[in-house]
Amino acid sequence: MKEAPFSHANFFSSHASQVRSYCRRVPALLKSAKGAMIWDVAGVEYVDLLAGCCPLYHGHNHPHLR
DSSP: OOOOSSOHHHHHHHSOOOOOOOOSOOSSOEEEEEBTEEEETTOOEEEOTTOOHHHHHHOBTOGGGO
16 A cells, blocks of 8 residues: 555644634623624624634524523
8 A cells, every 4th residue: 555645744734723712812891792793891893803612613692502
């Protein structure tokens, strides 16, 4: 059997997800979230670009997951 021209370690490291779950700081006090949107205590709306794994796939506060 002929060996593949790449190693499994190289394949997985080169195709690994670049999604990072958590940031080091959040410069706002967050009050609520729904879908991809979050709101701070002043009512300012943000797109959640720092979502963790579950919100990344399902969104915040999805009705079927409550």
